Amino acid sequence: MWIDDTTGRSLNHPGVEAVIVAAETSLHPEVCAAAANAGKHIILQKPMALSLEGCDQIIEAVRRNKVRFSLAWQMRVDPQNLKIREILEQGLLGKVVMFRRKHCLATHIWPDFDKTWHVKPELNRGLWMDDAAHPFDLVLWLFGKPRSVFAEIDTLLSPKIPDDNGIAVFRTQTGAIVEVVSSFTANAGENNTEIHGDKGTLLQFYGDAVSTGTPRRGPGPSLCWLLNGEPQWTDSGIQTPSSHADRLRALTRPMVDCLKGTGAPIATAEEGREVTEMLLASYESALTGRRIDFPFKG
Structure with missing residues (x-):
């Protein structure tokens, strides 16, 4: 090679x-x-x-x-995410009504990041397009193509580095509310995923690069769920990797x-197109202040 x-x-x-x-x-x-x-x-x-x-x-x-x-x-081969998908497919949490995913980086507070190709409009469209792509694909993989999206994406720190913070709210085909939050000004994190269904709740911790590298406040499960009527959380036993590089190596x-x-x-090329469609629709929503329905023509 x-x-x-x-x-x-x-x-x-x-x-x-x-x-x-x-x-x-x-x-x-x-x-x-x-x-x-x-x-x-x-x-x-x-x-x-x-x-x-x-x-x-x-x-x-x-x-x-x-x-x-x-x-x-890499999110499709992460053992914790594979377990989450299995739990959803099995219906363990019942009817899912709310999904929240936080996916962060510290790029916009790195020295000299404004000099990288990521911020050049002829080469990229900001970090939202570049890295919010990860949780958007996770949404597609877990729930299928959504019905609509409403988004807020903004540049709140340096005008030289666009798209430093954003949030997108999708509605799935079954009506569930799906929230994706991406901050590229984050130096720490902890809770990454929440899923609420009519039979229980699932939590995932330390699931992105920022949170994986954050000092832990104490021992505890990385992926767990609590079903209605149960006295305590169930620990998946799947631990967070020691570094985000381990997730990349798993590819x-x-x-x-x-x-x-x-x-x-x-993921197929057709699925890659659907993620791009979701990203472009979120930008359109942020620019116009409107909810965007799918399919979106770009």
Whole structure:
């Protein structure tokens, strides 16, 4: 494996069977289409593209060239999130009426972050587009495509670094209220996920990069639930990794299996498009002050 900052050497090399695309977001359609046209299987970092047209360009190239493709969402391979999905599928909490997810970073208080490509409009659309993509995909994975979204996204610290804080409220197809909060000015955290159903409540702690690195206030479960009538919380026994890098390393095996054709994609190109649609709709809501219904044409 080598790291290449140009596409030519990798895509023309007969010994290269697959590529991991971690280029600036605006370049994803161009690079992925070139890789697919060269017959290379593709792992793509988030978000898929900055527009639905860009997503469609990738999907068309992948289908036409019959190459394997996956988005690299670490939240889909996190053991705690897999357990949450299992609990929801089993109906353990009953009818889910409220889901809350907090997903934070400290990027906007890092020195010199204003000099990175993430804040350049020709390469990206701010950190909300770049990293709120993670919890948006979690919502899609757990609940399916939502019915609508209302959002507030703003730049509250430095005008050089857009989208430092935001909140999106989705309504699922079953009517549940789903809240996603992302602050990129957070230096600590603790509680990341709350799910409330008519049979119980689930809590998850230390589920993002900021909270994983936060000093713990004491021992306690990382993922637990309390069902109606039960005297105490049930601990999942699934501990938070010692560092957020462990979550990223957990992507390795599923990515390799997908590229070899022995495992399913972590997320399909079509799912990546749906996440982009959700992100673009949230921006539209924040700009207009309106609730946006799906499908959203971008």
